[in-house]
Amino acid sequence: MAKPGWITKSSLFNNSFSALISGALLFLFISFISTATADPLTESTQTELKAIKPYSIQYDVIHDGDKLGTAKRTLEQLSNGQWQSSMESKISYYLLSDKRRETSRFEVVDGIIRPIHYQSLADTSFRSDRTLIQKFDWDAMREQGSYEGKKWDMQLQEGLLDPLTEVLAVRENLMAQIPLQPIDISYRGGIRHHDFKVMGEETLKLKQGEIRTAKLQLVEKEGTRITNFWFAIDHDMLLVQIQRIKDGEEEAKLVATDWKL
Template identity: 30%
Template sequence: MRTYLSVLLICFPLSTFATTEASITPSPDKPSIEKKYKVPPYNATYTLLHKSDPVGEATRKLTYLDNGNAVYHYETDIEWLIFSDKRSETSTLSIQQDQVTPLHYLYDREGTGRDKHYEWQYQFSNKSAKDLVKNKTITIDRHEGLQDKLSYHLQNRIDLINNPEQQRFVYPVISTSGSIKDYVYTYDGEEELMLPYGLVKTIRLKREIPEKKRITYAWFAPKLDYLLVKLYQVKAGAEQFEAQLSKIEQ
């Protein structure tokens, strides 16, 4: 059961946002400079299920700072049998010409089992990343397009919107230990789904990790600007978890 919680919360995130340009209104005491963003702020809520039974809720939120950078936040709250698990993940990043660049990453987990805390600061232009918890800086040789464990979901969404016919998506991701691995998603068909949010037509992506016998499926709704509406994972043929969109606020 503890393994299920870990799999559920580590693997759920995928980016969700719309593409219509939105204006960010400055506060009265700030210079009157209009800022336009392709990705508007939003707040999405998902129901988390295990074998069709609700076990918790997840939220994902995108906001903008006065300097134009974005804050991409994700959190989960699960109560299942005697277990509890709360996780929070935040990536501060920049978006320039549809390219996401992470600047700061923060992760906290508490509940049944061992609590965890990670915090990283990235300076990819200097080919470096600093573990703020261990006060240790590492050199990164492979930095082009590098993402953290949350920001790559936002980059994936932007790529889907810009090129919905693309069949394969590859993202180099830096882990909380500083190692880098390619995350690969492939197109896997179309499907109409009935969700708590309502009836939606979707396209499906798949990520397969043969060495772990794990497959993750993600559904996106084109008419909702390729919003993530469902996520489902199986391991060695057994269902691990499911997440379904319940509401979206923009």
């Protein structure tokens, strides 16, 4: 039997509890996986994407064996034909509480995922509320955004994604058995370059039972920060577990408790 394409090698804590989630969840700065640098699905000619269909998934946020809160990720189609991916979290730890909502409105054009409007709202104890907004104009090939008083207007490049749409793109590649490539995401007025590698298959014991997964890994900051991702092979490659490791120690884990397709 031929080895699946995704098996081939290719492809929250910050320093304080107030940055436990970045982009979605307290404790986990989740930089999800995307696709090719130049084009999210350059190796696929299909115009209808398998990964772009409604779903919802619930998570527990675990730290040192303790449940600190919950999170929810959803994908839905809007009345105008566009799509919206969202992530919500609510976590508390001693005197700290953190609520976040992250949304990405996007469209699919000729099999390519194109972000239109990305927004992240964070309400954390002992910190002022923070709002990140990114607007993508693909006709003018410009992105405008703002975060904590900083504003930018920069050139767009084909294939650029935001922190939410990249997980959809990587799921599409995994489902289509297309090897992953280095990817670029737009974040806070800059571009982050990610190079993920596939670690192989692994079976997780979740509340849903034993789940076969494809494990991927992202190494950042000269190896001091590692994030592991587990995608459910028999459940449309949903992201069912995330683990964050910093300086060799596990900071936290995001574990799926339920999902609907």
